[in-house]
Amino acid sequence: MNPQFTSKPNVVDAHSSTLSSSSSSASDRRLNALVRHLAAEESSSPMDSISASPTAARADSVFAHVVQGPEDPILGVTVAYNKDQSPNKVNLGVGAYRTEEGKPLVLNVVRKAEQKLVNDMSRVKEYLPIVGLAEFNKLSARLILGADCPAVNENRVTTVQCLSGTGSLRVGGEFLARHYHERTIYIPTPTWGNHTKIFTLAGLSVKTYRYYDPATRGLNFQGLLEDLGAAPAGAVVLLHACAHNPTGVDPTLEQWEQIRQLMRSRALLPFFDSAYQGFASGSLDADAQSVRRFAADGGELLVAQSYAKNMGLYGERVGALSIVLKTSEVAAKVESQLKLVIRPMYSNPPIHGASIVATILKDKDLFNEWTIELKAMADRIISMRHQLFDSLRAKGTPGDWSHIIKQIGMFTFTGLNPEQVAFMTKEYHIYMTSDGRISMAGLSSRTVPHLTEAIHAAVTRLA
Numbered sequence: 117m118n119p120q121f122t123s124k125p126n127v128v129d130a131h132s133s134t135l136s137s138s139s140s141s142a143s144d145r146r147l148n149a150l151v152r153h154l155a156a157e158e159s160s161s162p163m164d165s166i167s168a169s170p171t172a173a174r175a176d177s178v179f180a181h182v183v184q185g186p187e188d189p190i191l192g193v194t195v196a197y198n199k200d201q202s203p204n205k206v207n208l209g210v211g212a213y214r215t216e217e218g219k220p221l222v223l224n225v226v227r228k229a230e231q232k233l234v235n236d237m238s239r240v241k242e243y244l245p246i247v248g249l250a251e252f253n254k255l256s257a258r259l260i261l262g263a264d265c266p267a268v269n270e271n272r273v274t275t276v277q278c279l280s281g282t283g284s285l286r287v288g289g290e291f292l293a294r295h296y297h298e299r300t301i302y303i304p305t306p307t308w309g310n311h312t313k314i315f316t317l318a319g320l321s322v323k324t325y326r327y328y329d330p331a332t333r334g335l336n337f338q339g340l341l342e343d344l345g346a347a348p349a350g351a352v353v354l355l356h357a358c359a360h361n362p363t364g365v366d367p368t369l370e371q372w373e374q375i376r377q378l379m380r381s382r383a384l385l386p387f388f389d390s391a392y393q394g395f396a397s398g399s400l401d402a403d404a405q406s407v408r409r410f411a412a413d414g415g416e417l418l419v420a421q422s423y424a425k426n427m428g429l430y431g432e433r434v435g436a437l438s439i440v441l442k443t444s445e446v447a448a449k450v451e452s453q454l455k456l457v458i459r460p461m462y463s464n465p466p467i468h469g470a471s472i473v474a475t476i477l478k479d480k481d482l483f484n485e486w487t488i489e490l491k492a493m494a495d496r497i498i499s500m501r502h503q504l505f506d507s508l509r510a511k512g513t514p515g516d517w518s519h520i521i522k523q524i525g526m527f528t529f530t531g532l533n534p535e536q537v538a539f540m541t542k543e544y545h546i547y548m549t550s551d552g553r554i555s556m557a558g559l560s561s562r563t564v565p566h567l568t569e570a571i572h573a574a575v576t577r578l579a
Contacts, residue, residue, distance in 0.1 A: 189309055190549055197547040205545040206563050208554040211526050212430055213493055216560050223428050225485045229475040244464045246455045248277020252470040255477040256436040260390055260404055260421055261411050271444040274451040277465045280435040281391045281422030282310060288387060288418050288437050289318030290457045298350035308361045328363045333519035333531055335365050341378060349383050357388045358403040359396035359525025362553035366524055372406050386410050388419040395426045396525040398494035411440050423473050426490055432469030500559040507568040514575055526557050536574035544570035
């Protein structure tokens with residue numbers, strides 16, 4: 117055997133033995149240290165150091181001072197209705213369409229549009245631009261202003277997609293608060309309950325003008341003209357494009373013309389709230405006449421649109437704000453500032469609902485189908501008006517109830533007072549807002565007799 121190989125294995129074995137002993141000793145030390153560490157951890161909770169913070173040491177919440185907020189006067193009606201166990205209860209509070217069977221309705225044309233979107237495998241879920249879906253914006257402006265509107269065809273309109281009508285009003289309000297010289301907006305009395313809150317929080321000063329006449333349950337046109345005539349030059353005026361909420365009372369076309377002339381002569385800036393186009397009369401064009409009358413004279417205006425009612429897209433929150441301006445150059449600048457309002461508010465709008473609307477508006481067959489379904493909804497509401505009026509008259513209920521069939525749109529301003537409303541809720545389980553507004557869309561042929569009994573009892577016992 118080669119001597120070179122006889123001694124080296126012995127050296128390696130000895131060295132390995134030393135390393136093994138050293139390694140074992142080091143491992144034992146590390147293991148013992150870990151055991152001591154874990155034992156120490158068991159005796160003191162890691163939460164001890166967290167609970168030492170001043171906030172966590174408080175016995176109560178730092179928000180314990182927050183008081184319970186009141187229910188929304190409109191949405192709160194549904195909350196109360198849902199708690200009622202009566203099989204005869206009727207919800208006439210919230211403005212959402214219901215079928216004759218009392219069920220929510222998804223339009224067939226909406227389902228078809230959604231199916232087309234689902235079948236399009238090229239669609240993605242990327243962010244929209246700040247101003248929203250371009251196709252939706254263009255089609256929305258044409259729908260409310262008219263395809264032949266000079267402002268549209270001359271690129272003098274800037275349109276941004278917003279979160280339904282509420283979001284459109286809020287974006288418009290904040291834009292005006294930042295960039296318009298007169299920060300006062302006049303709203304009608306009464307008006308939708310959210311208007312005051314929206315514009316106040318947007319930074320505008322809210323004042324009112326006379327609109328409804330309780331004595332006639334119609335329009336106080338003279339009071340309206342007097343108040344707008346006394347408003348400071350340049351003030352913003354909120355106008356309901358059609359189907360005034362909550363009264364259902366609209367000016368005639370001749371009265372709209374007088375309003376237009378007065379407002380233009382005093383440089384008052386119109387801000388239209390269009391929540392019911394096509395839903396009031398059943399005609400998209402007829403319900404847009406007030407807006408188009410102002411747009412045709414070359415002046416400037418704002419208009420907020422909602423597709424909640426006329427397409428039944430309540431939960432999709434689809435709306436648009438259009439501003440008609442003097443030149444395309446100004447329109448571009450205004451759009452740039454609208455982006456600066458929207459970006460820190462909600463960054464950009466959702467894509468699905470706007471895609472549904474655009475799909476319907478750009479397709480001739482779908483558009484025609486929509487107009488048919490839209491008219492059917494409007495006609496059912498008109499039918500409910502006539503059924504309720506006829507039922508009250510047949511019952512001999514005291515008073516003139518002709519305002520029910522004279523008013524238009526989703527709501528009827530009954531003239532019932534808060535005491536009568538409370539009585540009807542307690543005794544008949546009928547829910548409505550305390551001002552006596554009822555949603556005609558919530559009525560059906562089955563519930564009209566029950567409502568008639570309740571109204572008759574309320575006005576005879578609590579006159």
